[in-house]
Amino acid sequence: MTTLSDPPKGGFRLSTLINDTRYRSYTFQFIVLIALISAFAYLGSNLIANLKAAGLNISYNFLGEPAGYDINQRLIEYTSQSTHLRAAVVGMLNTLLVAVVACFLATIIGVVVGVLRLSNNWIVNKLMGVYVEIFRNVPVLIWILIIMAVFVAVLPQPREFRGDDATASMFLDLFAFTGRGFYFPRPTFTAEWAAGSTGYLIIIGLLIASFFGARALSKNATATQERTGDRPTTWYYTLAIWLVPVLVACVIMGLSWEIPALKGFNFKGGIYARNSYIALTFALSIYTAAFIAENVRAGILAISTGQTEAAASLGLRPSRTMNLVILPQALRVIIPPLISQYLNITKNSSLAIAVGYMDVTGTLGGITLNQTGRAIETVLLLMAFYLIISLSISAVMNVYNNSVKLKER
Amino acid sequence: MSDTNTTPVAFVRDALLQEQTPPVTAAGPVTWIKKNLFDGWFNTILTLLAIYFIYMIVSGAFPWFYNGVWTTNSLAECREILQGKTGGCFSVLTERWPQLLFGFKYPSEEYWRPTIAFFLLFFAAAPVLFNKLPRKMLIITAIFPFLAFWLIWGGSLLVPVMVAVGLIIGYVVLTKLEYQSFAMGLIGGIVATLVVWGLMGYITDPLSGVLALEQVPSRDMGGFMLNFILGVVCVSLSLPLGILLALGRQSDMLIIKWICVVFIEFIRGVPLITLLFVANVVLGYFLPPGSNFDLILRVIIMITMFSAAYIAEVVRGGLAALPKGQAEAAGSLGLDYAQSMRLIILPQALKISIPGIVNVAVGLFKDTVLVSVISMFDLVGMIRGPILASTEWNGVYWELWLAAVLFFFPICYGISQYSQWLERQLATGHR
DSSP states (O other), X not given: OOOTTSOOOOOOOTTHHHHSHHHHHHHHHXXXXXXXXXXXXXXXXXXXXXXXXXXXXXXXXXXXSBOOOOOSSOXXXXXXXXXXXXHHHXXXXXXXXXXXXXXXXXXXXXXXXXXXXXXXXXXXXHHHHHXXXXXXXXXXXXXXXXXXXXXXXHSOOGGGGOSTTOSOOOBTXXXXXXXXXXXXXXXXEOSXXXXXXXXXXXXXXXXXXXXXXXXXXXXXXXXXXXXXXXXXXXXXXXXXXXXXXXXXXXXXXXXXXXOOEEETTEEESSEEEEHHHHHHHXXXXXXXXXXXXXXXXXXXXXXXXXXXHHHHHTTOOHHXXXXXXXHHHHHHHHHHHHHHHHHHHHHXXXXXXXXXXXXXXXXXXXXXXXXXXXXXXXXXXXXXXXXXXXXXXXHHHHHHHXXXXXXXX | OHHHHHSOOSOOOOSOOOOOOOOTTTSSHHHHHHHHHOSHHHHHHHHHHHHHHHHHHHHHHHHHHHTOBOSOSSHHHHHHHHTTOOOOBTHHHHHHHHHHHHOSSSXXXXXXXXXXXXXXXXXXXXXXXXXXXXXXXXXXXXXXXXXXXXXXXXXXXXXXXXXXXXXXHHHHHHHHHTTTOHHHHHHHHHHXXXXXXXXXXXXXXXXXXXXXXXXXXXXXXXXXXXXXXXXXXXXXXXXXXXHHHHHHHXXXXXXXXXXXXXXXXXXXXXXXXXXXXXXXXXXXXXXXXXXXXXXXXXXXXXXXXXXXXXHHHHHHHHHHHSOHHHHHHHXXXXXXXXXXXXXXXXXXXXXXXXXXXXXXXXXXXXXXGGGGGGTXXXXXXXXXXXXXXXXXXXXXXXXXXXXXXXXXXXXXXXHHHHXXXXXXXXXXXXX
C-alpha cells in the first residue's frame, strides 16, 4: 500500500543526500566527521614536523627522573632527589589541601554573610552588600595578591618575637602568626608503636567509625520515634560516641604537643603553614564566599512565605519550621550552585603560582615544565588532573540532584 | 445587616475623621533606628560591631588619603615629604598613569588612538545594550570593529575597509541564495568573502601607505588597555561560537552532539591558566612549522574557546526553558531548521539567557588578568613587573592595588547592575 507521505521511489541522485530529511543528518555528520578527522590529521602532522625540527619526542620518561628542585610546603616526604612524578603528587596534594580548606571556610563565611544580608538590621545588611559587591566585581588574582601583601606587611616578622622587648608575642604561647606564615602546635604520639603517621591513621579510623556509630544511633532514634511517637534524647550518647574512643586512644598512645619555638632566625617545630598558603586559602575563601552568600540568599528567598505560614498553622515551632520545612527546600536551590562554586575554588587554586605556593600548577606546570621542556606532556597531565577532579565533583552533583529532585507524577 | 436599619441608631458618623500623623513611637527616625538597628540584644551587638568595623576602616584610611602625596618622582621623595606620617604615595599613579593604562611599550604620541577607540566603544555598545535607542545607531556598531582595529593596531585604513567589503559582499551573496537553502547561502557567502579577501590582497599590498597610521605590533599592547581589548574581543567572538555549541549540544545528530559535549565539558573542567599555558607553550607545536603566531592572538583563541564553552551552557539553559511547542509550531508552519532557529527559537532563547551571558562576560573580563601569569604586561602584569620592580617605586603596594581595584570595580559592577536591570525589563515583557 502506498500513502501520500511515502517518498517517491526514484533513482539515487546526489541532491537526495542534502534535500531528503532521512539522509540529510547522516550527510552532515559525515561531513563534520571528515572535517574533524582532517583537522586532527593536520594538527598531528604539524606536531610531528615541529617535534622533529626541535629534536623532541613525546615521552613520559621524565616523570621517573630526579626533579632536582625543592618544594617548601609538602604533605608527604619529598627531597630534591625525588622524581618529577613525586613532585607532581606533592603539588596535587597541595592543590587539594588549599581547595578543601578554602571550600570549608568559604561555605561558613558565605552562609553567615548570606543570612546576615537578609537581616532586618540596616547597617549590617548594607555592610554585607558592600562586601559582596566589592569582592565579586574585582578579579580573584588581584585579591590574592592584595591579601598576600597584607599578610606580609601587617603581621610581625619572626625577629620581632625575639628578646625581652619583643614587639610581638605568641598567641596563648601556642600559636605564632608571623609574616612568613602561621605556626600551630603539632600533636605527636609518644607510644613507640604509634609514632609517625600510624597514630594519625588510628585517630582518623576512629573518627570514621564514630561517624557511622552516630549515624546508626540517630537511625535507631528515628525508628523509635516512628514506633512510639517520642524521640529519645540522644545528644549525650552522640557526644560520647564522638569523643570517648578518640580520647581513650590519645591517652593510650601518649598524646603530646610539639609547640613551635623561636630558634635562630625562625620558628621551629609545630605545624608550619607558609604565608603563601594562608594568603591563597584566605583570598579564595572570602572571594568565593561572596558568591556563596548570594546563592544562599537566593535560596532562602526562593522559599515562599506561604511555606512558613503553613508550617506555623500546623503548629510547628520556629526551629522545627526552619529544620523541617524551609531548609530542605532551600538546600535544593542552594546546593547545586554551591558545588559549582567548590569547582571554581579548585580551578582558581591554580592561581597559587602568582604567590609562589607550590600547587600542581607550580610544580608540574611550572618548574618541571621549565626544567624538562616537555610542554605538551606536562600541560596534558595538568589538564587531566583538573579534569578528573571537575568531572568527579560534577558526578557527585548529578547524583545529589537526582536524589533531591522533586518527585513529580 | 438588615436589622441595623430597623433598630434606631443613636449616632452615625457621616464624615471621615481627619488624618493624623502617626504617633512618635510608631514613626520617625528614632523609631526607625530602634527597629532597624537595636531590635533585641543580638541585633544591638551586630550593629555595634558593624559601627566599630566601619570606624576602624575610616580612621585607618582617612589620614592615608588626606596626607596622600601626589607629586613626587619616587618613593624616597614621597617618604621624605611624609616624614613618618601615615599617608599614601599616590604619586606612583600620577607618574605611571600612562603605563597602567597602555603598557610600557605603546608609543606615547599615539595614546590618543586607543583613547578614541575606547570612547567610540560606548557608542557602539549602546544600541546593543539599550533597545530604546534608534536602530540606526547599529551602523556604528557594525563599523566599530574595523575602525577600532585601525586605530589601535595602525597600518593602512584600506585593510580593515577591504575586510569589511569582503564581509558585505559575502552577506549580499547569502541573502541572494538564502531562498534556495540556508546552508547553500552560507557556503556561498563564505566562498564569496574568501574570494574577495584574496583579490583585495592585490589592492592593499601596493597601497599600504594610504591613510596609514603608525603600526603598533600587538606585543607592545599592555596595561588596562590589554585587559579591555581581550575582554571585548573575546566576548564578542565567543558569543556566536557559544550559540553554535549550544545548538550542537541540543542536536539530534549524535556525532555533532558528542563533539560539542566533549568540547564544552573539557573546557569547563580545566582552569583558564592551563589553557593559557597551552596558548603560551603548546599551541605553537600544532601550528604549521615556520608560522609565527602572535602570543596575543593565541591567547585570544584560547580565551574565546574558554568563554564560548560557558556561554554555550547559558544558552543551552535558555533553549531548555523554551516550551517544545515553539519548535513544533515552527515546523508545522513549514519552516526548516535554520529558519525556525533564526526566527522563532533563538530570539526567545537568547532573550532568556542575556543575564547569564552578561555574567559570563563579567567573569571573562575579570579573568583577563590571568594573562599576567604567562608574562604578558596587562594591568596586573604592569604592576607586578615594571612598576614594582623599578628602583623608584619598589614597595608601593597599597596605592597600586587600590588603583587596580578601582579600574575593575566600576566596570564589573556597572555591567552586573545592567544585567539586573535588564532582567527586570525582560521579566515584565513576559506578562
